[in-house]
Amino acid sequence: MKERIISSIRPIYKEQSPKLYIETYGCQMNVNDSEIVAAIMQKAGYSITRDIGEANVVLINTCSVRDNAEQRVMGRIEQFGAEKKKRPSLNIGIIGCMAERLKERLLENRIVDLVAGPDAYRELPKLLETTASGQQGINVLLSRDETYSGISPVRLDKTGVSAYISIMRGCNNVCAFCVVPYTRGAERSRPPGTILDEVRELADNGYREITLLGQNVNSYRSEEMNFSRLLAAVARAASGMRVRFSTSHPKDMGVDVLETIAGYDNICNSIHLPVQSGSTAMLQKMNRKYTRDEYLQKIEKIREVIPDCSISTDIIAGFCGETLDDHRHTLSLMETAAFDAAFMFKYSERPNTRAARHFSDDVPENEKIRRLTEIIDLQSRLSLASHAKEYGQTVEVLVEDVSKRSENDLCGRTPQNKTVIFPKNHYRAGDLVKVKITEYTQATLKGETV
Numbered sequence: 001m002k003e004r005i006i007s008s009i010r011p012i013y014k015e016q017s018p019k020l021y022i023e024t025y026g027c028q029m030n031v032n033d034s035e036i037v038a039a040i041m042q043k044a045g046y047s048i049t050r051d052i053g054e055a056n057v058v059l060i061n062t063c064s065v066r067d068n069a070e071q072r073v074m075g076r077i078e079q080f081g082a083e084k085k086k087r088p089s090l091n092i093g094i095i096g097c098m099a100e101r102l103k104e105r106l107l108e109n110r111i112v113d114l115v116a117g118p119d120a121y122r123e124l125p126k127l128l129e130t131t132a133s134g135q136q137g138i139n140v141l142l143s144r145d146e147t148y149s150g151i152s153p154v155r156l157d158k159t160g161v162s163a164y165i166s167i168m169r170g171c172n173n174v175c176a177f178c179v180v181p182y183t184r185g186a187e188r189s190r191p192p193g194t195i196l197d198e199v200r201e202l203a204d205n206g207y208r209e210i211t212l213l214g215q216n217v218n219s220y221r222s223e224e225m226n227f228s229r230l231l232a233a234v235a236r237a238a239s240g241m242r243v244r245f246s247t248s249h250p251k252d253m254g255v256d257v258l259e260t261i262a263g264y265d266n267i268c269n270s271i272h273l274p275v276q277s278g279s280t281a282m283l284q285k286m287n288r289k290y291t292r293d294e295y296l297q298k299i300e301k302i303r304e305v306i307p308d309c310s311i312s313t314d315i316i317a318g319f320c321g322e323t324l325d326d327h328r329h330t331l332s333l334m335e336t337a338a339f340d341a342a343f344m345f346k347y348s349e350r351p352n353t354r355a356a357r358h359f360s361d362d363v364p365e366n367e368k369i370r371r372l373t374e375i376i377d378l379q380s381r382l383s384l385a386s387h388a389k390e391y392g393q394t395v396e397v398l399v400e401d402v403s404k405r406s407e408n409d410l411c412g413r414t415p416q417n418k419t420v421i422f423p424k425n426h427y428r429a430g431d432l433v434k435v436k437i438t439e440y441t442q443a444t445l446k447g448e449t450v
């Protein structure tokens with residue numbers, strides 16, 4: 001590892017608490033991880049700043065899931081490099097999934113001082129001591145048991161309404177396209193007692209909604225309970241708060257979970273169930289472990305047990321060997337499932353995944369884009385139809401914030417996870433408000449309070 005001479009750069013540390021700026025990319029779990037990092041760093045004497053200009057340490061919490069996610073961070077590192085030229089004492093750390101994937105390669109550009117993988121955050125203060133003495137620091141060890149239980153995340157979202165709770169880490173599935181098992185390591189579940197403690201702490205602090213997070217929450221397992229029992233226990237501990245969870249893997253989504261959702265008023269009727277493709281051949285190649293028909297049966301079961309449940313999904317266009325026929329199967333599955341919302345991506349080959357090792361990334365880029373556009377256009381129609389059903393209805397909205405578009409409006413979500421915008425009046429973030437829907441687009445609902 002290269003050593004760098006940054007001489008005596010930290011007199012400021014001795015006089016006042018050093019300031020940390022964190023920037024987060026990627027999924028909800030990364031958002032929650034940044035809050036865990038903030039807690040660890042605060043305990044070590046750092047204060048959190050939103051102003052890069054006054055930061056002594058910048059940590060970029062990164063995502064590797066698609067190439068463009070990595071490219072954005074690479075661009076950002078260059079920008080921080082320019083800042084560091086002006087202020088050589090600035091320490092720059094890369095944490096999260098790119099840190100795990102690229103390891104010491106990230107230190108080669110001489111901008112980055114520190115690299116820490118997703119299981120190494122407790123070591124961050126120590127690593128920063130190394131960098132303070134002018135050396136580069138790295139820890140990318142993955143753990144079998146780290147769940148950061150016992151660390152109370154410092155909530156970086158200041159609205160104080162909705163909070164994430166990670167209930168597990170890592171992933172034991174090997175979906176052929178996916179880098180996550182390599183960047184996050186083996187699956188492990190957090191003990192339920194510490195999860196319930198966190199729920200109660202959030203309730204005491206006035207939070208109104210919690211979202212349980214894991215790459216595959218349905219495979220949650222502790223000595224005491226499986227996911228449906230945990231969900232029920234959380235719903236009881238969170239009475240008065242809304243409960244959500246993400247993500248569910250279709251292969252593990254059992255009727256017990258559906259019955260639990262149906263059995264508790266405060267568990268939101270909304271399920272994110274990534275399908276990835278509507279072609280059984282593609283699903284098999286992706287190693288998803290369910291067929292098109294099995295997926296559609298799950299959808300039917302959801303609609304039977306929870307009739308007003310919204311269902312969202314993830315779709316990948318142009319995976320290895322995807323034919324036009326496979327693609328049409330995806331479109332037809334989308335129509336049949338009538339998804340309320342979807343996150344849609346074109347396939348991006350990730351180094352060292354099963355797909356990268358065994359299959360050829362052979363759908364031409366322009367064809368991937370064409371298929372993705374078709375998928376997005378179809379979902380726009382489906383989302384519009386899903387919103388049309390709300391027209392004239394009165395829905396319950398948990399107010400989250402002021403609308404991005406207008407200061408006179410508030411925005412929040414229905415239990416089905418649909419965004420609603422309505423006039424502010426005397427309402428505030430955290431209120432539960434009844435809103436009659438008077439307008440809609442494929443992206444949002446608009447209405448008047450009743």
Ligand code: SAH
Nearest residue numbers: 065177178215247274314315345346347348
């Ligand atoms: N654990 C979650 C998904 C995590 S990644 C699950 O199993 O559903 C989020 C989404 O990114 C995936 O559902 C998939 O649609 C997409 N994705 C993952 N790897 C990708 C890749 N190599 N190219 C394009 N999209 C990808």
Ligand code: SF4
Nearest residue numbers: 171173175178180215
């Ligand atoms: Fe990736 Fe599959 Fe694990 Fe989801 S379940 S994180 S897509 S390997």
Ligand code: F3S
Nearest residue numbers: 026027063064065097
């Ligand atoms: Fe990205 Fe890592 Fe999440 S790769 S999607 S930040 S688990």
